[in-house]
Amino acid sequence: MALTIASLLCLAIVLSGQAYQKSDLSKELFFFRADTTGFKNDPENVIDNLPEGVTPDNNLTEALQVAASAGNMRDIYQVGLWNYCEADLKDGKEENWHCTDRQNYFWFNPFEVWKLENTSIQAAFPDDFKNGIETYHKVSRWMFIAYMIALVLTIAEVLVGISAIFSRWGSLITTIVSTAQTVFMIAAAATSTALYGTLISVFRTVLEPYNIKASWSSKMLSVLWIGVAFSIASGFFWLISVCCCSGKSPHKKVVVEKTPYTYERVASPYMGASANSHQMHDMGGHHGQSGHTYEPFRQQHV
Structure with missing residues (x-):
């Protein structure tokens, strides 16, 4: 039960990432972070000093310059499960935090955020970048569903687990729920890790030469996979409780017989x-x- 509750707490912390603008913990938890300050502050210098071996893409360069000059590009973007938050950097400090409204099946669309969606400038981005964003969009829906199912099953596991105190049948039912919860917990964690790892790779391949950096939060991944470990451990002990350590032992009456x-x-x-x-x-x-x-x-x- 303790391991199940610990898994639920880890999952709740992950879901709180970027969801609360005034919470310092929430700000530190994100799946994806884009830092555009290297390009935004001096785009001309960045273009003139591209890394060796990188051929300037005039169409991409123009698209990025348009987004920066129009004021549609903020310094920092951090993405959570429900929404994203943006901020400006001043003297190394993050200021003017703004978080979008939380919504189901959220995904971060840089073309929409930079006001480039459905424009000729969007077509200037390389196909690898556009395909990567589209793949991220499709898989993100499944990822959100996996997290929601894992959350519901974890709460159900805590509630059903109370019955394991009184009966081994309760332990059996709890073990079944726990197994399903672990499957969806692993699926959600693996999907988000692979998905945002791919998104970061796309950003780094296409935009890092222009000093637009991408990363993720080690704290977010640590809490997420620790929650998975708690989930697996809880399922193991629920399974053991089916055979032993579950339910109340019947009170045995001691009968004292008289001697002959x-x-x-x-x-x-x-x-x-x-x-x-x-x-x-x-x-x-x-x-x-x-x-x-x-x-x-x-x-x-x-």
Whole structure:
């Protein structure tokens, strides 16, 4: 149960990335980050000093210059699951943070963000870049669904897991839910890692020569895959609980049987007046061995 809750917390932290503009933690968690300051601040110098072996693409150069000169290009872009945030850099500090509204099936479209969508300038970008963005768009929908299913199943695992305390059948059901949760957790993590890794590769291949840099958050990936590890571990222990360590042990009644020969105290006086007289006589020391009082007992065969 503890591992399941830990997995749920990790998933909640991942989903909070870029979702809360005033949260420092939220700002540090992102799948993708683009830094355009190297090009935006001095585009002419960047073009004149392209890395050795890079042939200037006049159409791409013009497209980037248009986006920068029109004021449609911010310094920093950070992408989360629900939205993206943008900011300006001044003296090395990020300022004027603005985050877009959260929406389902979100994906980061640089052409739309830079106001180049459906224009002749968009066609100036290389096919590799456009194909990479289109692939990212298609797969991002599945990635969002995987995260939502993983979230629902993790919550269900916590709730159903309560039944495992009382019954091994509850453990079995919880194990089934946990297995499904782990599958979707791994799928979501693997998809987002591969997807944004591909997007970063596309940006670096096409735009890094123009000093537009792309990266991702190591913190985001660490929390995400730690959550996967917690999920796998919880599923393993739920499975073990099906066989043992689950449910309440029945209270066993200890039955104490009498031995074949027991002694029971008899009623007083025993055998009427004669017994009483005998007892008094013995107390006087005439026939007793020690001269001490004693209680008569009868032997009973059970």
